[in-house]
Amino acid sequence: MNINERLIRLFEQKEGEFVSGEELSATLSCSRTAIWKHVEKLRSEGYVFEAVSRKGYRLLEKPDKLEPELIGRMLKTELLGRPVHYYEQLGSTQTLAHELAREGAPEGTLVIAERQTAGRGRMGRKWHSPKGKGLWMSMVLKPRIPLQFAPQLTLLVAVALCRAIRQVTSLPAGIKWPNDLLIGGKKISGILSESISEDEHPLYVIVGVGISANLREDDYTEELKAVATSLQIESGKPVDRMELLCRFLEELESLYALFHQQGFGPIKLLWEALSVSLNRRVRNQTANGLIEGTAIGLDDSGALTVRLDDGTETKWYSGTIEFPPLSSQ
Amino acid sequence: MNINERLIRLFEQKEGEFVSGEELSATLSCSRTAIWKHVEKLRSEGYVFEAVSRKGYRLLEKPDKLEPELIGRMLKTELLGRPVHYYEQLGSTQTLAHELAREGAPEGTLVIAERQTAGRGRMGRKWHSPKGKGLWMSMVLKPRIPLQFAPQLTLLVAVALCRAIRQVTSLPAGIKWPNDLLIGGKKISGILSESISEDEHPLYVIVGVGISANLREDDYTEELKAVATSLQIESGKPVDRMELLCRFLEELESLYALFHQQGFGPIKLLWEALSVSLNRRVRNQTANGLIEGTAIGLDDSGALTVRLDDGTETKWYSGTIEFPPLSSQ
Known part of the structure; x- marks a missing residue:
């Protein structure tokens, strides 16, 4: 020191x-x-x-900055965030993490930026990443799992992040299948996993995480305000981003190790306990049209098991589920 | 015309x-x-x-060349091989297909080269691709399936290729799990699937296929000769590469459509019928050491179900299986 x-x-x-x-x-x-x-x-x-x-x-x-030296000092992990690539501003942490992985960056490499000018969300959507107000990061993972199990990893990241947010802020964050984090029905976080695989092996997975930590009401458009919120708005005070970052990486490291040792079983239980999707009416736009039913659990592969109104069960492997308005229930 | x-x-x-x-x-x-x-x-x-x-x-x-004009004339597909990018010589068809896919190439795009100078096989192995003697190709697929099902696609490609080889050469080609093609215990073909996925969706899959069509004995080292062979060596006459290419793409297109319509069920049956791995002693180097048992089938995800000697069943999701010598059986 x-x-x-x-x-x-x-x-x-x-x-x-x-x-x-x-x-x-x-x-x-x-x-x-x-x-x-x-x-x-x-x-x-x-x-x-x-x-x-x-x-x-x-x-x-203390400064509200996420400098790598400071992260290195605070972080109690062995794998994740070793090393940290920190930027005041970056196009996209996800794109840089891909480049680093292609060049052979070790598992655990973390890219973090105070501000992204071209932040990416799911399905090519833009991700609003204003300076110094959120946690915008991407990390390189090299899971030793068959490709069939890769979607389980995204669910695992949601569990780690939800647990970290609950511990640091005491806010009642919950998971909407598969991996959105909500508070009071509004989104506070997005997770994007991009995997590169050879046959039945993932070579590496780039996990991007965006957390709306200290965004204020005036950071959102009226339209966004209806569906998105931040930890600061919900708790009424700024969150310590450094503490949240460290807690998240520590949770993720411990669940990631558990996943490799014991498989998806324990992760599935944790996910179900934190879910806001289960035992609720859900609907999803599928190839066979808009389908509605009651979400009853995860299956062993990470798919959502849904009981339809005729009593049969179906599985949803992907999609953006919605909770139908009460009047239709 | x-x-x-x-x-x-x-x-x-x-x-x-x-x-x-x-x-x-x-x-x-x-x-x-x-x-x-x-x-x-x-x-x-x-x-x-x-x-x-x-x-x-x-x-x-007739010239034994695979010119795109000729392919376009012969091929009876609607999707696969539309278009064809043909090269006398290329570093790796796989690498170029990735670049084309990144730039938005349509599904079905085929890259074919008479010779590869840096052909790639599984696990970073080199792939020997001498000029005018094999079929070295890579194609862009954009399957509309959840990521969990991606390994099934590799099994499907093996089925299509095995059927095409049997039809064109009448040779008794069989599939060694997951996707090696063998004749008389020796390898004649390699398949390499590389997928790029976002969360639970494959964005695209680059399927590389190498077929040792008209390689002769003197194209192989003594070491390779023990484990690899070619269609020409096995049948005693050269194979019409153009016919084989067209037959393979046509088989693949029809199975690919079936897979999207009816799922893995029918593909699984075809794979099992062509397999040389089932009902045989197999062993595999796993995280828990070398495990031996009897392969009894594919499960619904494409994993190999193996009955161990204590009567329990296990699943292998990946690996390079071996058939133990008879003395140990």
């Missing part, structure tokens, strides 16, 4: 209390002039200190 | 008999000088004619 890191650690331990220059210089074994220089350096990185003569310094605010 | 095409058709109908210049010029309504020019043009394309005064011409040999 260098002096800046030790300085931050010390201020964090004091939890907003003043620390005298004398104590700082004694603890860190350097001159008070050196301490002043380090504090100035941290200020330039976005830390906000109050300095009062004869009392010393206290830390008022 | 232009004059050259009509000329070829006429000679083909005569099945090696002489046709007089007089008859040719009357049938095609052009001068005998023009006929002579057309025959010279065809000679430059590889057709071999015998010309005898007072008898006329007869066709001895």
Whole structure:
């Protein structure tokens, strides 16, 4: 740990209390002039200190940035986010992660950007990624699973993200099949998995995750406001993006290991527990037209099992389900 | 049909008999000088004619080339091989097909090369593709299936190819799980499917097929000779590559349509009927070590169901199976 890191650690331990220059210089074994220089350096990185003569310094605010050095310091994972490629601005984290994977980037490589100018969502949709307000990231995974099981991985990512959001914000996030995260019926997150496979093996999967963390109401158009929300809007206060990022990667790492050890069984149980799609009327535009029924569970492959009104069961492997308005139920 | 095409058709109908210049010029309504020019043009394309005064011409040999114009004329498909990109020499048909698909090439686009300088097989292996002796091709498919079903498509391609080889050569080709084609225990063909998927949808699949059609014994190293063979070696005569190509694409098109209409059920039955892996001792290097058992069938996802010696059943989703030597059975 260098002096800046030790300085931050010390201020964090004091939890907003003043620390005298004398104590700082004694603890860190350097001159008070050196301490002043380090504090100035941290200020330039976005830390906000109050300095009062004869009392010393206290830390008022940490920068809301996701710098790789900071991530490396905070993150308790072994695989995910090792390494981090961080950008103030990028076309699309997903596109860069593909390039890195093609060039042989190791599993766990994370691309994160404060702002995307050409963020991509599912089905070629654009993804609104304004600066410093969300978590926009893509990571390289190389799952050792048959291709048949690849859709299970997307469900797993939704579980990890839902658990992380619940832990960090206490908001009642839930999963809409297959992998949208909702709060109060409105979308807060999107997940896009793109896989490159050879025969029955995925070579790598690029998992893109967008979380509307600290977007405010005026970041949304009226149209979007009806269907989308952010963690800040829902909880009334900004979320610590760094904490959310680390929690998500840690959850994902532990579920990913569980998936490789025990298969989809435990993931399926967790998904079902967090689902807002089950035991509800759902409808889906299929090749055979608009079909409506009651979602009753996931099958072992990750497909949604739906009971139709004639009592038969069907499976949906893909699609964007809707919850019909109550009047039709 | 232009004059050259009509000329070829006429000679083909005569099945090696002489046709007089007089008859040719009357049938095609052009001068005998023009006929002579057309025959010279065809000679430059590889057709071999015998010309005898007072008898006329007869066709001895057609060129063994896969020119797109010729393919377009012979092929009875609507989707596959529309269009054909033909090359005398190419690095890898697979790599070019990926580029074409990325640029929006339509489903059915076929890349074919007389020779590949960097042909690719499974698991990054090189694929030996000498000039004019095999069929080396890759095609762009855009199956409308969930990702879970993508491995079934590779099995389907093996079925189409096996049926085409049997029809054209009468050789007893069989399928070794998942998609190797064998004659007398030796490999004659390789299939490599590479898929690009978004969440639970394959966006496109590049299916690469290499058929050792007219390779001769001296085209193989001693090491390869023990495990690989060609249609020409097995049947003792060269195979008509154009006929084989057309038959394969026609079989594939009809099975591909069946797959979209009725799912994997009928394909599974065809695969099992052509399999040389079933009801045999098989072994496979798995994450849990070398496992041996008796292959008893495909499951609905395309995995191989294997009965172990303790009576339990297991499923293999991937791998390169081996048939243990008889002494261990």
